[in-house]
Amino acid sequence: MEPKPRLLTILDFFTIFILLAATWMVFFYAPVEAVMGLVQKVFYFHVAAGWVGMLGFLVAAVTGGIYLVRSNRKWDIVSLASVEIGMVFAFINVVTGSIWARPIWNTWWTWDPRLTTATIMLLIYAAYLMLRSGIEDPDRRARFGAVYAIVGFLSVPLTFFSARLFRTIHPVVIGTNQPGAEGAFDMTADMRLVFFFSLFTFTIIFIDLLWHRIRLGRLQDKVEQLKLTYNA
Amino acid sequence: MSEIPVLQEPSQAVADRKPAPRRAAGIAHAGFLRALWAIVWKDLAAEMRSRELLSAMLVFALLVIIIFNFALELDARTRYSVTSGVLWVTFAFAGTLGLNRSMSMEKDRGCLDGLLLAPVDRSAIYFGKSVGNLIFMLVVEAIVLPVYSVLYNVNLFNPGLILVILLGSIGYVAVGTLLSSMAVQTRTRDILLPILLFPVIIPALIAAVKASAGFLQGIPMDEITPWLNLLIVYDIVFTAVSFMVFDYIVEE
Numbered sequence: 001m002e003p004k005p006r007l008l009t010i011l012d013f014f015t016i017f018i019l020l021a022a023t024w025m026v027f028f029y030a031p032v033e034a035v036m037g038l039v040q041k042v043f044y045f046h047v048a049a050g051w052v053g054m055l056g057f058l059v060a061a062v063t064g065g066i067y068l069v070r071s072n073r074k075w076d077i078v079s080l081a082s083v084e085i086g087m088v089f090a091f092i093n094v095v096t097g098s099i100w101a102r103p104i105w106n107t108w109w110t111w112d113p114r115l116t117t118a119t120i121m122l123l124i125y126a127a128y129l130m131l132r133s134g135i136e137d138p139d140r141r142a143r144f145g146a147v148y149a150i151v152g153f154l155s156v157p158l159t160f161f162s163a164r165l166f167r168t169i170h171p172v173v174i175g176t177n178q179p180g181a182e183g184a185f186d187m188t189a190d191m192r193l194v195f196f197f198s199l200f201t202f203t204i205i206f207i208d209l210l211w212h213r214i215r216l217g218r219l220q221d222k223v224e225q226l227k228l229t230y231n232a
Numbered sequence: 233m234s235e236i237p238v239l240q241e242p243s244q245a246v247a248d249r250k251p252a253p254r255r256a257a258g259i260a261h262a263g264f265l266r267a268l269w270a271i272v273w274k275d276l277a278a279e280m281r282s283r284e285l286l287s288a289m290l291v292f293a294l295l296v297i298i299i300f301n302f303a304l305e306l307d308a309r310t311r312y313s314v315t316s317g318v319l320w321v322t323f324a325f326a327g328t329l330g331l332n333r334s335m336s337m338e339k340d341r342g343c344l345d346g347l348l349l350a351p352v353d354r355s356a357i358y359f360g361k362s363v364g365n366l367i368f369m370l371v372v373e374a375i376v377l378p379v380y381s382v383l384y385n386v387n388l389f390n391p392g393l394i395l396v397i398l399l400g401s402i403g404y405v406a407v408g409t410l411l412s413s414m415a416v417q418t419r420t421r422d423i424l425l426p427i428l429l430f431p432v433i434i435p436a437l438i439a440a441v442k443a444s445a446g447f448l449q450g451i452p453m454d455e456i457t458p459w460l461n462l463l464i465v466y467d468i469v470f471t472a473v474s475f476m477v478f479d480y481i482v483e484e
Contacts, residue, residue, distance in 0.1 A: 068477065068480050120431050120434055123431040124431040124432065127427045127428050127431060130420070130424065130427060131414065131415075131418065131424065131428060134418035134419045134420040134421075134424060135417070135418050135419070136419070140417065143480045143481070143483075144414050144417075144418075144481065146480070147410075147414065147477045147480055147481060148411075148414070148428065150473065150477065151407070151410070151411075151432055151470070151473060151474075151477070152431070152432055154469060154470070154473060155431070155432045155433075155434070155435060155470075158435035158436075158462070158465070158466055158469070159434050159435045159438075161435070161462065162434075162435040162438040162439055162462055163438065165442070165458055165459070165462075
């Protein structure tokens with residue numbers, strides 16, 4: 001087994017440090033929102049987790065495409081790793097959103113375009129994992145996974161668009177806000193700083209986790225190869 | 233494994249394949265269409281003899297409609313608002329049955345390997361299977377629609393609705409053919425197709441349900457157009473993508 005790179009150890013500690021810093025900033029530095037109060041603080045990590053979820057699925061689709069062209073196993077490992085991490089963060093995104101929606105919208109769940117899209121996205125990647133688990137041949141598993149990662153990712157914007165043709169109540173905090181959104185607010189300069197710091201923090205967490213997961217994926221690959229050679 | 237004994241023969245086929253690009257583009261084009269049509273014809277001929285796929289899809293579709301009658305209490309008032317939803321759920325469920333069957337038929341006796349050894353472009357196989365599946369779906373829909381009209385006394389003979397059904401079925405079959413050829417090559421083949429297909433097909437289903445409801449309820453055209461556009465975009469995007477990645481699904 002290859003030893004853990006020094007840079008990864010440094011990155012681990014850096015990730016822990018900035019996550020603590022971001023948490024501190026969310027609770028003590030960012031001002032309390034005037035109308036919604038403390039529950040608005042969920043926003044910083046909610047959006048950041050959603051961003052990492054989307055980033056993970058994007059990376060999975062892109063590396064899946066590269067795998068199809070190059071057929072080098074390492075791209076498949078990256079693709080699977082990003083899907084798994086993306087799923088965890090997409091789930092965190094949905095759960096934190098629900099926590100916020102309960103006091104603000106007075107319901108845990110509503111069939112809003114973003115909520116609908118987030119859920120369907122989770123289902124797509126659950127199907128992705130089920131597809132992979134049903135295939136023994138590693139090359140075929142990688143090829144099918146790559147194809148489904150691309151097809152699934154392409155359908156997400158269309159799902160969002162189709163659901164958006166229904167009326168939406170989800171606030172758009174960044175960019176212009178449409179009338180009728182419930183729970184919208186304008187960020188102050190302090191809030192914006194904390195918000196972008198959370199985005200940065202979660203991106204670093206994503207990179208750190210991805211690195212760990214790729215190392216794990218390589219080991220899994222090696223174990224599978226050994227099993228195939230010794231059982232044959 | 234199973235393809236090894238067959239491998240000797242196509243050396244000739246490969247030899248035939250070589251000069252193909254040098255021929256005039258028009259002839260290559262005709263060859264592609266001929267290969268596509270041959271696959272469609274093979275599916276239709278097999279179906280004419282066995283009639284197992286169409287009859288299963290049809291009976292299943294009618295059962296779904298009957299279940300909906302009791303599940304939703306389709307009385308005269310609610311009928312107008314839910315008809316398009318009931319129809320599309322029926323088509324989607326019956327469609328997975330057909331897609332699964334059409335692909336596992338190829339896989340079971342090694343027919344897919346035979347098809348892949350044929351000296352034709354792989355995309356001809358994809359489009360051939362898609363057109364075959366589309367024909368089966370349209371046949372089922374053509375029978376379900378009048379039956380539904382009679383059973384529930386709703387007039388479904390509306391050119392707009394027929395257009396939506398055509399567009400929706402094209403999108404459904406474009407993705408469905410690709411995903412079913414993946415699903416049949418896995419261990420969990422029969423249960424996997426709907427799980428893979430439904431989350432990806434949702435935008436097309438939403439658009440098809442809304443557009444059908446629009447035509448049935450006589451909503452002004454400018455409110456239906458966005459849904460029709462969405463369906464067309466879906467059809468184009470997913471036909472193109474499936475066409476590009478199909479090679480990777482069938483290669484060994």
